[in-house]
Amino acid sequence: MDSPHVILRGVKREFADNTGLHETDLSINRGEFVSILGPSGCGKSTLLRCIAGLETPDAGTISFGEMEVFGPRTNVAVNKRRLSMVFQDLALWPHMTVEKNIEFPLTTPGNKVAAGQRAEKVRACMDMVGIASKAKARPNQLSGGQQQRVAIARALVSNPDVLLMDEPLSALDAALRVQIRAELTQLAQELGLTVIYVTHDQAEALAMSDRVVVMTQGHIEQFADPVTLYEQPATDFIAGFVGTMNRHPQLPSVRPENLTVTTAEEDTGASPRRVEAQVLGAHYIGGRYELRCNVPGAEEPWVAYSPRRIARGETVHLNYPSSLSA
Ligand SMILES: Nc1ncnc2c1ncn2[C@@H]1O[C@H](COP(=O)(O)OP(=O)(O)OP(=O)(O)O)[C@@H](O)[C@H]1O
Incomplete structure (x- = not known):
């Protein structure tokens, strides 16, 4: 006790x-x-x-x-x-x-x-x-x-x-x-x-x-x-302060590890909530890449993880998990 x-x-x-x-x-x-x-x-x-x-x-x-x-x-x-x-x-x-x-x-x-x-x-x-x-x-x-x-x-x-x-x-x-x-x-x-x-x-x-x-x-x-x-x-x-949180005035806040990154060719359009973003940079952090992305309307760049390197300037979709998509 x-x-x-x-x-x-x-x-x-x-x-x-x-x-x-x-x-x-x-x-x-x-x-x-x-x-x-x-x-x-x-x-x-x-x-x-x-x-x-x-x-x-x-x-x-x-x-x-x-x-x-x-x-x-x-x-x-x-x-x-x-x-x-x-x-x-x-x-x-x-x-x-x-x-x-x-x-x-x-x-x-x-x-x-x-x-x-x-x-x-x-x-x-x-x-x-x-x-x-x-x-x-x-x-x-x-x-x-x-x-x-x-x-x-x-x-x-x-x-x-x-x-x-x-x-x-x-x-x-x-x-x-x-x-x-x-x-x-x-x-x-x-x-x-x-x-x-x-x-x-x-x-x-x-x-x-x-x-x-x-x-x-x-x-x-x-x-x-x-x-x-x-x-x-x-x-x-x-x-x-505890971990990273991506924020946007019109969207729910989301942790990087909860986002899935898809490129234009991978995109099925099926995700109910996703944002379009432009990759500002990718750093290898062991096992995956950390992407910094420009999301229109967000004050700070968003962070997301990808198993592959994605070139700076490329447009991607950041897909919310279904629990946050309603
Ligand atoms: N003896 C003191 N006289 C006046 N101000 C003080 C005194 N001790 C601490 N402070 C002030 O109180 C605040 C809190 O200080 P404290 O050392 O507890 O912070 P901290 O969170 O441990 O910071 P850090 O991570 O930088 O060590 C600070 O603004 C500091 O300037």
């Missing part, structure tokens, strides 16, 4: 010019992987920092399960909230070896563990993220992906209930990002961690999360699982 773990009621942290986080309610379940997605400046980090205790809200309450960590008379210190954080800037200590970096949180107030028990915990975390062979290396002797693993191990060593991550993979190349993404979701699941993960990358949010919070201009626009978000976006903003 779902058990609420991180609960925000009426939390706000507003800055000048109406920026920051407006009054927000949010309830994240224990063991859930939740991404916070939105464009730059929409308040993602402010929300995360309020949960962490790095930012003091102007109003509202924040609870972790039964424990209120912020309220009118409460403000539990960061190191007493049983959470860990990983930021884009990994902030590894350059003068310490990998194992010393990972051990460090166990020497700080709030997490202090007796010296004799630390080595075992450090070893377990290094094994968990596959970095044990680099125990004696310093951060500057590691690749970006290895440094990332150290930062994750360091966040896990104190056995947190909640893991907060702010764009942790954005410095990595695309292939490594995909790999670490998969490792991270698996690890979180195995450990039963509640993860709150800030990103502006919609593909990352959809791929990793049980649910996604989509924010814009300091408030939550929709909080839903990835399939609902993609297939039933609550607003036009979400439809455009």
